[in-house]
Amino acid sequence: MSPAPRILAFAGSLRRDSLNKKLVRIAVEGARAAGGEVTLIDLKELPLPVYDGDLEAAEGLPANAKKLKELMKSHQGFLISSPEYNSMPSGALKNALDWASRAEPGEAPLACFKGKVCVLMSASPGALGGMRALPVLRNMLLNIHVIVLPDQLGLMKANEAFDETGRLKDPKQQATAEALGARLVDVLRKFHPESPS
Numbered sequence: 001m002s003p004a005p006r007i008l009a010f011a012g013s014l015r016r017d018s019l020n021k022k023l024v025r026i027a028v029e030g031a032r033a034a035g036g037e038v039t040l041i042d043l044k045e046l047p048l049p050v051y052d053g054d055l056e057a058a059e060g061l062p063a064n065a066k067k068l069k070e071l072m073k074s075h076q077g078f079l080i081s082s083p084e085y086n087s088m089p090s091g092a093l094k095n096a097l098d099w100a101s102r103a104e105p106g107e108a109p110l111a112c113f114k115g116k117v118c119v120l121m122s123a124s125p126g127a128l129g130g131m132r133a134l135p136v137l138r139n140m141l142l143n144i145h146v147i148v149l150p151d152q153l154g155l156m157k158a159n160e161a162f163d164e165t166g167r168l169k170d171p172k173q174q175a176t177a178e179a180l181g182a183r184l185v186d187v188l189r190k191f192h193p194e195s196p197s
């Protein structure tokens with residue numbers, strides 16, 4: 001049987017108690033319930049130096065940048081939840097994507113991004129739910145050839161939104177976050193019709 005749609009999920013926050021890590025986990029549940037095969041990673045476990053062209057010229061890509069690229073290449077879709085820092089996506093996320101965008105000798109440009117399908121989310125204690133950062137992140141991903149779906153979620157007052165089990169207290173918000181994961185699976189099946197339903 002053909003494999004299920006493969007999705008790589010991560011938050012743009014390194015923080016242990018990150019609200020964005022909680023939010024992406026819910027979308028992951030939705031994707032898995034819809035039949036997706038999801039790998040959830042924590043960028044804190046793939047620490048990277050700030051991108052420095054001199055470092056790259058001297059040493060090539062850091063091992064964790066190579067690991068991240070391989071993970072991205074081996075999945076068809078991405079579920080990303082990014083914090084908003086000063087109205088922009090987090091530096092940790094931008095830095096990770098910058099390293100991943102660097103081609104190694106003999107590798108096609110943007111090999112781990114081209115043709116991937118992505119769903120974006122953001123969680124913030126603020127009243128805007130990180131919604132100012134999402135268009136910036138969307139634009140960046142589109143420019144590196146990632147297909148970003150229009151479906152997205154900016155979770156406002158996220159510091160009050162989760163219960164102790166990690167679910168969203170508001171059932172409608174919980175369903176919305178789960179549906180984002182399911183939507184990505186659904187679209188990936190259309191892109192890759194050999195995947196079973």
Ligand SMILES: Cc1cc2nc3c(=O)[nH]c(=O)nc-3n(C[C@H](O)[C@H](O)[C@H](O)COP(=O)(O)O)c2cc1C
Pocket residue numbers: 011013014015017018019020021083084085086087088123124125126127128129130
């Ligand atoms: C440097 C910095 C800048 C921030 N700027 C914003 C902002 O522009 N908009 C916003 O909604 N929250 C902002 N916040 C608050 C974050 O949304 C909040 O810390 C959030 O919990 C971070 O995501 P995480 O819980 O996934 O780590 C900022 C926080 C920091 C540390």
